[in-house]
Amino acid sequence: MNAEIDFAPLLPLEWLAVLAAISAAAVVLSLVLRSPGWALRGLAALALLTALGNPSLTQELRDPLPDVAIVVIDESASNAIDGRDAQTEAAETELAAALDALARDPDAPMEVRTVRVDRRSESVEDADQGTRLLTALEGAAAEIAPDRIAGAILVTDGQAHDPEVFSNFPAPVHVLLTGREGEWDRRLALQTAPAFGIVGEEVDVAFRVEALGDAPEEATRFARVEVRLDGEIHTVVDAPVGRTATLPIPIEHGGSNVVSLSVAMREGELTDRNNAAVFSVNGVRDRLRVLLVSGEPHPGERTWRNLLKADPSVDLVHFTILRPPTKQDGVPVFELSLISFPTRELFMQKIDEFDLIIFDRYRRRGVLPNAYIENVARYVRDGGAILIASGPAFAGVESLYRTPLRSVLPGRPTARIFEQGYRPEVTELGERHPVTAGLVHENAVQAAPSAEDADPGEGPTWGRWFRQIELEATSGQTVMSGASAAPLLILDRVGEGRVASLASDHAWLWSRGFEGGGPQAELLRRLAHWLMKEPELEEEALTAEVAGAEVTVTRRSVETTPGRLTAASPSGETLEAEFVEVGPGRWQATIRAEEPGLWTLTDGVLEGVAAVGPPAPKEFENPVSTGAVLAALADASNGGVMRLADGMPDLRRVRPGRTAAGRGWIGMARQEAYSVRDITLTPLAPGWLMLLLAAGLALGAWRIEGR
Template sequence: MDAIDFTPLLPLPLIAVLIALTLAGIGVALWRGLTGWWLRGLAALVLLAALAGPSLRREDRTPVANIAIVVVDDSASNRIDDRISQTGEAVAGLGQRLDRLAQGGRLEVRTVHVADRGNDGSMLLSALAEAAAELPADRIAGAILITDGQVHDADAVPGFPAPVQVLLTGHVEDWDRRVVVETAPAFAIVGEAVSLVLKVEDLGESPPADGVATLSISLDGTEPMTFDVPLNRSVTLPVTLNRGGVNVLQISTPGVAGELTDRNNEAIVSINGVRDRLRVLLVSGEPYPGERTWRNLLKSDSSVDLVHFTILRPPEKQDFVPVFELSLIAFPTQELFMEKVDQFDLIIFDRYKRRGILPNAYFDNIARYVRDGGALLIASGSDFAGAESLYRSPLRDILPVEPTARVMEEGFVPKVSEVGHRHPVTAGLEEHAPRPPAADGTPGWGRWFRMVDVNPTAGETVMQGPEDRPLLVLAREGEGRIAVLNSDQAWLWSRGYEGGGPQLELLRRLAHWLMKEPELEEEVLRGTGQDGGIAIERRTLSDSVPPVKATSPSGAESEVQLVETATGRWEGRIENAENGLWRLENGDQQAVAVVGPSSPREFADPVSTNAVLQPLANASGGSVRRVESGLPDVRLVREGRVAEGRAWIGLTDREAYQLRDIRRVDLAPGWLSLILAAGLAFLAWRVEGR
């Protein structure tokens, strides 16, 4: 290709001044009527042309092929139904058409396959932008996208320098049903109903229905609650959490014949259950130095409502005053122990003995309260071994110990039993001691000096006293829990005697275990979604556990071996776990674990659509057409021309080239310009001389 370039020998402003002076001189010559003015003007123009430095540029160009980018959607939503076969047919047919153009050297094809990225969905346009960034912009003839239209990065390509043609998989009549969780709280109070706003929605060209769908809500894998809800309308459903900690709700609707997929017929919601306020009833016997230990512990927690019922009259005082006249005000024993006992989360008898103040009917009701799910703690003194012991009341039927009538009054260091090292109430308690353990293994805390001897009849002995006799016994009765501390000298630790001990930590754990706090369960199986896998934790009092049976969201079963990582704690892991709700079983323990979203973004709306890519296609001069209507032919069109027709799509011929060489030829050499200008000036002189 030839072109004329200019390389001025003087600055352009100076040349402009010279041109102005030349024109002025020609004008003066015309005004005076000089006969050779035109020869002098030509001489001036020759000199000005020489100063402009004109040259002929000759370029040696080699045409290069245009580049077409083909982006193939390999995401999960484009593998639904027959979209895999449609994609394969489109890739094969399009390849043949593009090969014909490529044989003439006019086109190169770059193919990019795009899979979904976790829960980010289809990043189709991001892949297109990355591919285009690696190519010369003046060679890009266009892009052809083979996809179902469910693209989740519509803003990644605001504009494209060539036509974007979209071949849409799927069918016009596609439809699907899904569950949508519109509102779900992150926290809820245990025992109180929480509202979920849900919707069962039909997408696409759904067939006529009766307008009602079945919705099931299962809490932590338990038997689901079933509701009939209207289609395509938001509904509010109540759910009540029955325990603290993380509660997993599985919300699902049955699959319907004809829908694209049932992967979005389920949703998982995790709600953290918290207790509003813990109500504790503390019943104290005669005053003693440790009485305030329990009161201070419970009052230090702002979430605890404490009702303290204490007896101030010493037992040795005999003045024949009736029991019902001992208090300054009438204490509501009937209301507390009969009518409202179920409203308490924990009842504590601290060094209490029978005096006729609480009749047997009250103790019968407390025993019923425990069996129905309540919690009872007995911190016994020496009276527990006598005739006025609580063991002689109707509580005997639920107590896990039987006193021997022996009171051991000697100094001893409480120690954690073998089972206690596995139980979360006492596991690792030595770490909270004020000093390291002795060489013989004796814990590094102070001594106690009194303990009631008992024979355990149920539960686990987690702490021991002298002669390895039971000091702290924990047991379950019906739905409730019972703890018996066979000494009234825990207060010595809080006073710092012989260095003290972890009294607050022990009593805190004890109270929380009784109130069924999840972190202190001794027999529990937990699963947590973590880094694309599942971390499994099993706490148990046994010295061995069987493998965990894991059921994936798709129904596949596998076994996971557990390894003991600490005393009473076993752990395992499932790598690269399938997204969704996993069910775990180990013996009589069951748990659920959620990996990623139950319904990935790819399946949130799987209906094939042109809504996302149509604006980009229109802006670039391309088009959107369905594969089911037949594959179009592919043509190269001139830039600026229409790039789509009834049965064809177009790619722009960018007429790109590579520059091999440039040659320059001066059009006005200096010597020639001087001779020509001098000759013209001489002729002007001759003409004017005549």
């Protein structure tokens, strides 16, 4: 029970002050005039003023509320290294016992609420946020009235990445530090890491190896940095510690080039989790150089030219042979062409500068000697690409097959030419090959009379072609067939290069829209890009797409069924998942990669890598335990920072606002909060009583003065 006097004035305080001043002046005047009733008149005025002030006795029936102590346990990744997790566990046990003893005090009961900052900071989604220690404390304090908080105890390594959350706290905040004195570590930090690079060129990566804490002198000089490209060792360099170093990285292929930098862990370092950085550079081709050689003018050469010129990334060199050297008809040479055909320059000196060579209805006419054609075959084996778009001459004595180029061609002409209407078809293998996969439905809506008439389930609605050279496939993969089911498009790999043979010169009919046309633009685009080794058209590939912690692995294959996916994390742990077929020749599997870094992926046949998370997790920017980050909050709240290695401090209760930390002890504030069960109001100056009293006193003064 608690009692106190409250006032509820019947008039504004300003008016009461004026009345009190007038009454006091009148009493003083009576005193000066030596009026014998001045005292009674003063008491009468006081009675009236008291009645106007309306005093009452307020009695509250209170129930005491226990104080609340908040304990925040840091279970982040950095607080689990170097034995800190064992320190944390031991400290939590001792704190629980000490706080339980304080909580049993009947005069100052107390509750204990424990909050854990779990290892989400180690997961990919939160790897860039670090340890949100004070955010966890804020969430716990938000559920408690400020006048009930006795204090907070943070068991942590001191690495909190949200110090701006609190500028003050309504009770003492104590920091119990894990770790030990004299800790040190080294960190590899990326300064600049480009997102894109030109294939065949180099990009500059700037990085810095930093020494943290009390590092020994030998660890502050040089660090050996190992550089890996797509999981394979590229180079090893010695980088100065504490200074930014720049390293050129070659971009060897299009698509994702995964680069990892790592520094070997030295004895005495806290962890190697910050000794590596992984990032991905997307390789793009600057300009694709294509040489198109047309053996004679015909309607189809414009199709090739329009396709290649429409791609802004393609540099096209196009020559059409208008007249063979043996043809002499008296027409001056300068009237036939602006420049002579630079055969030696193109096919001997600069042939390796081209990404693709297309022979379009080319026939042997003495323009290219066999030595030049042999060099083209060498160019293919060394990594080049050629496409043979066959015309009628390919079946005869003027065929390119009757040159040294036959050693790299995948199909042998039988000398038979089909001169009949037929519709090109994608073979069963072609349905799985990325060059022709999905082409069956590419033109379905466009070729149908209306959108409602398009039925992808009924096969292609392409227009017919009317000529095909019969080929016998001697190697490679037949992805399209034509008349009499003969091979129409054969793809092959020869040495380091690639070859495609298209056994017809009637693809231009599709571009003209004959009988609805067909997907000639998409087919020829894919074909050219496959020959130029664009990674999205690889028929045997294992690729990964990373979205947060979710890694989707796609396996493409035209012949095999993949086994189980095995994914190895940077720490060596493995995950397995089953591939699910999502289309002809395409399978996918999804894993959840909670650990940032370079993951190695394999299905038992192919291998790949995936860079998960940021280049370097914020959690390990500086793993050295320190009280500097939280010292300002502890000082502002009258708390303290102590290291657990020096022993567990004693716990005491202190009054609010007093210093709550000293040598070997920390204190919880005694807030003495309560809740009110009942309130009783008793008027101390009822109006009628005060009026009678004032009247009696005034009457007494009058009687005295009247005598």
